[in-house]
Every structure is written in structure tokens, then in C-alpha cells.
């Protein structure tokens with residue numbers, strides 16, 4: 001089995017300033033540059049200096065404001081044939097968009113997140129809008145991932161809390177994967193499961209959970225990267241996505257104003273861990289020690305939507321066995337969500 005994983009990795013302070021140098025070291029001279037909406041003014045000067053000093057030519061530039069698949073098709077057609085690499089700079093939208101553009105044109109992608117709110121910056125799929133509905137589509141695996149930890153630290157805190165939510169929830173996702181094996185015989189890729197669990201462990205057992213600490217930011221970013229790699233190894237999203245993701249996807253459907261994906265899966269992970277039992281105390285510690293629970297007190301999810309999402313969640317993905325598939329569990333979970341003190345602080 002041949003597995004394609006990112007080969008260029010830099011996760012460190014001030015990595016953005018060296019972006020031109022990294023490109024040149026890899027032999028790239030001519031690039032297409034895609035900006036996330038609203039970030040160009042903050043990074044334009046840094047990028048110009050970085051590219052000029054490394055003699056990198058920007059052949060094509062575009063600001064990405066949408067994640068509609070039709071726009072991605074149009075952008076793919078506009079890419080100059082001489083363009084050697086696509087560089088995606090910004091948040092999840094531009095990176096998802098560019099993963100698909102690069103996939104269509106079969107050119108390498110450099111993923112350069114300026115904020116981290118989930119594990120998508122290194123995963124092999126994109127979340128795009130297809131015919132008005134959000135869908136997950138196969139995309140390219142980034143050739144490289146460059147993360148400037150100082151830039152990530154400067155972004156609004158909600159994003160990094162989202163990243164944390166999409167990281168500690170891997171513990172409930174992997175539990176569900178193993179439960180599916182016991183109930184349906186679905187194959188568990190042990191290596192992918194281990195990589196993903198190790199990433200969650202690195203976060204859980206890192207003591208100084210202080211967002212001002214660049215090393216902590218590096219731990220979160222590199223662990224999320226590893227969960228993306230676990231999905232590449234598994235060939236599906238199972239290591240990174242279980243019942244907590246079903247609840248979050250259901251919440252997206254019933255709520256007019258959904259929150260960040262990572263915040264939703266984080267809250268849902270705590271909820272479903274109640275049913276899993278083995279994971280409950282650990283997830284409880286994760287959300288308390290990281291400040292996630294306190295943060296959610298200030299930006300709670302909608303209680304009514306969350307309760308409706310619980311009942312919709314088992315039907316979100318056909319043939320996807322999780323703890324929610326067991327008879328009577330939704331009712332038990334509903335009671336827990338309505339009565340647990342910590343849970344209630346995260347729902348408004």
C-alpha cells in the first residue's frame with residue numbers, strides 16, 4: 001500500500017516569513033496564491049517580502065470568499081499551466097477550496113493555515129457546497145503544511161478552542177470505531193487508530209495548557225496534523241470522526257446559525273462519552289483543564305437545536321455504527337444532556 005503524506009512540514013514561530021525560502025528549497029519558482037477572505041491586508045507585505053527575497057513569482061492570485069464547488073471548478077480552469085504549486089493561505093474555507101482546485105489540476109498544494117479551528121488543513125477531503133448543500137468531497141493530500149505558531153496564537157481564541165475540540169474528540173471517535181468492529185465487523189486500521197489516539201494523548205497529557213505558550217500551540221497544530229494523516233492512512237474519516245461528529249453534522253442541519261465545527265464536536269464529544277463510559281472521565285478532564293468548558297459557557301450552543309440534533313444524529317450517515325446505534329441510547333443521552341451540570345453550562 002502506498003500512502004501519500006505531506007512531505008514539507010514546518011510548525012514554528014515566524015514560519016510565514018520564510019514561506020518563499022521553503023518554496024524555493026522544494027524547487028518551486030512559479031506559484032498560484034489563494035487568499036482567505038479578509039486576510040490579505042494583514043499578510044500582503046510579509047508575503048511580498050518573503051517571495052521577493054526567494055525570487056518566487058506569483059503568476060495568479062485570487063481571494064476566496066466562498067466554498068461553492070462551481071467556483072472551485074472555475075478557479076481550476078483559470079490556473080496558469082506554468083504554475084508549479086497552489087498556495088492556500090488563510091482559514092478552513094480557502095484551504096478546503098484549494099485542496100479541491102489542486103486535485104482537479106493535479107498540482108501540489110501548500111496548505112498555510114493562519115488560524116486553526118479543526119483538522120481539515122491536512123486531511124484528504126474538502127467540505128464544499130454542492131447544489132446548495134455542504135458535502136465532503138475527495139481532494140488532494142497537501143504536499144506541504146506550513147504553520148506559523150505566532151500567527152495561530154494571534155488569531156481570535158474561538159478558533160484554537162475549535163481546534164482543541166476537534167482534537168480531544170478523537171478519543172470518542174476511536175471508541176466508536178472499535179465498537180463498530182465488535183458489532184458489524186467493520187475493519188479497524190490499527191495503525192491509523194494508534195496515530196490518532198497518540199495525537200489526542202499528546203494534547204491530554206501536555207500540562208501547560210496555556211494558549212499564550214507557543215509550545216502548546218505547536219502541540220495542538222501538530223496533533224491535528226497527525227489526525228489528518230490518520231485519515232489518509234485509514235482511507236476514510238473513521239479515526240477522526242465518530243458519534244460526536246454525527247451530532248455536530250445534525251446540529252448544522254437543524255440550527256440556523258451553527259457554531260464552529262470544532263466547538264460543536266467538542267461539546268458533543270463530552271455528551272456521547274457519557275454513553276461510552278470508558279471515555280467519560282477523560283473527556284471531562286480534557287474540557288476542564290484546557291478551558292474549553294469555560295469558553296463554551298461564554299459562547300454556548302443552542303440548547304433546543306442540540307437536543308433535536310441528538311435524535312437526528314444516528315440517521316446522518318447510513319451504515320455508520322456508533323454508540324448512538326444501540327437501542328435506547330438516544331433517550332439516555334437526552335436525559336444526561338438535560339440534567340448534567342457541566343453539560344448545561346455549555347448550552348444556552
Ligand SMILES: [Zn+2]
Nearest residue numbers: 118119166265
Ligand atoms: Zn472534525
